[in-house]
Each structure stands twice: as structure tokens, then as C-alpha cells.
Amino acid sequence: MKRPYFGWLWLVAGMLAGFGLPGSWSAETDTSLMPPDIRRIVKRGELIVAMHREDGAPFYTLDKAGQLCGLDVDLAESIAQTLGVKVRFDRSSATFDGLVDFVAAGQADLAISCISRTPRRAMLANFSTPYVRLYQALLINRVKGPRAGNALPIDQWLNAPNIRIGTISGSSYMDFAVKDYPKAEIVAYEDFDKAAAAAVRGDVHAVIFDNSQITLWVQQHPEEVLYVQTRIMKDKEDPLSIVVNWQDAQLLNWINTYLATMEGEGRLTALRVKWLGKESSP
CATH class of the missing domain: 3.40.190.10 (Periplasmic binding protein-like II)
Structure with missing residues (x-):
């Protein structure tokens, strides 16, 4: 040979x-x-x-x-x-x-x-x-997010016609969002800061991105925790x-x-x- x-x-x-x-x-x-x-x-x-x-x-x-x-x-x-x-x-x-x-x-x-x-x-x-293996994560507007006591799984809550999900243009999360939440409206932003700001304002119900970026943003913007909450989806890995x-x-x-x-x-x-x-x- x-x-x-x-x-x-x-x-x-x-x-x-x-x-x-x-x-x-x-x-x-x-x-x-x-x-x-x-x-x-x-x-x-x-x-x-x-x-x-x-x-x-x-x-x-x-x-x-x-x-x-x-x-x-x-x-x-x-x-x-x-x-x-x-x-x-x-x-x-x-x-x-x-x-x-x-x-x-x-x-x-x-x-x-x-x-x-x-x-x-x-x-x-x-x-x-x-x-490295990261996880998909969410930055959720507290007012527009799921109500306390809502037993609906997060994936089902997101996959609805009245839900707006923000993510980054040209990123893999555009693919993930379109595939996993076909009923929702997917809104593309130029960068994560713009997407996060939209979640704070309530322009979108949630932003989907990796847990590293979302965790870092929360650490850098502690004052915004009044308006948003995070959710790490450990069942959805994001290998780099x-x-x-x-x-x-x-x-x-x-x-x-x-x-x-x-x-x-x-x-x-x-x-x-x-x-x-x-x-x-x-």
C-alpha cells in the first residue's frame, strides 16, 4: 500500500x-x-x-x-x-x-x-x-418573557407566531433560530450589543446566542438585569x-x-x- x-x-x-x-x-x-x-x-x-x-x-x-x-x-x-x-x-x-x-x-x-x-x-x-463546547442560551425580556408558573417548555413558548427572536446576522444562530423556531419571527442584528439592547427595550421577546457571550454581556451590564433574564439550554450544545x-x-x-x-x-x-x-x- x-x-x-x-x-x-x-x-x-x-x-x-x-x-x-x-x-x-x-x-x-x-x-x-x-x-x-x-x-x-x-x-x-x-x-x-x-x-x-x-x-x-x-x-x-x-x-x-x-x-x-x-x-x-x-x-x-x-x-x-x-x-x-x-x-x-x-x-x-x-x-x-x-x-x-x-x-x-x-x-x-x-x-x-x-x-x-x-x-x-x-x-x-x-x-x-x-x-470547545458552548451551549445555546437566551436573553429574555422580563416583561415579555414567560409568566411565572407557566409550565410550557421554553422551546414551545418561543415557537409561536407572536414571538420575536433576535440574533446576529451571518451567525450560526440564524440557522439555529430558523430551524428550531419556524413559527416565530426571527430578527437579525448587526452585532450582539444591538440585539441585547433590543431585548432590554422589549423590541424582541428574547435573543438567542451562545452562553459565553450572553454571560459576558450580563457581567458587563449588571444594571440591565432589571429588564432581562438569562436561560442556558444545556440540552443544546454549540461546539466550536x-x-x-x-x-x-x-x-x-x-x-x-x-x-x-x-x-x-x-x-x-x-x-x-x-x-x-x-x-x-x-
């Missing part, structure tokens, strides 16, 4: 053992044994990672010094370092769907930006094994994955192998604890 890719694995291991730092590949490095998708990145000396234009703490945001930081940033930098190249973040996309399109068009090697897997997106690109071009089969395999290695060594758990404050297993 022909084994076309094992040789380059040993080559990578040897080179990393000898150098181990970003950008350590020299112009004389023999990349002939590497598959084309890995060779492309190594010869360029740079891993291009697509990331959303708007900050999304704790996954990607600017610190007080103006430096990009977060779980996704640390993960991307770790991947680049292990490949022996530098990382460049392209933050030109204004939507999460746009990030997937960016990778599918070959304008970035990867997209790492709190991206959910959906069947529609998987028609355009490949997705790695999850590195790295987006890879559908033609880059070996890069996808390498990413999955690297994530499994990080998990086995406890480094991925350490990243989740560092940025999410607690374990959030994949």
Missing part, C-alpha cells in the same frame, strides 16, 4: 525538534516530502488565520495595550508555532459566515473565531473536531471548530491530530480554564 504522507511527518518532527520557533524554516528547507497544503504554509512562512472583525471576548479581543488576545488567539499562535511559521490574523470579515467563505475561497488557511459547525457551512468547508478549506485534507488531519495532542497533554484544558474560567470540554 502506498503511504504518501508519513515521510513528511518525520520531517516536520525533526525540523521542529531542531528549531521549534515561529518562522524557523529556512529558504533551503526541503519541503518536497510535504503534502501541498502543508508545504504552502511552510514555504510562505506564515499561517493566515481569518478572525471576525468585531472583538468577541474571551475568544479574541484587544487588551489594554491594544494587543490581540484570547483563547482563539492563543490556539492560533500555538498552531503556527508548532508548524514553525508566524501567524497573521485577517480581521476583514464582518460576519461569521464570511469567515467560512474566506477560507473556502482560499484567502486564509484557517478560520479560528468562535465558529459553530452547521450543515450549511459544511457544504463549503471542512471543520475540525471541536476544541476550526475551519479548513475543503481541499486541504492533510492540513485538516494535522489540525485534528494537533488538537488531540493538546487535549491529551492537558494544554487545551489549560487554555479553556485560562479564558473561560472553568473547564468546557470538547
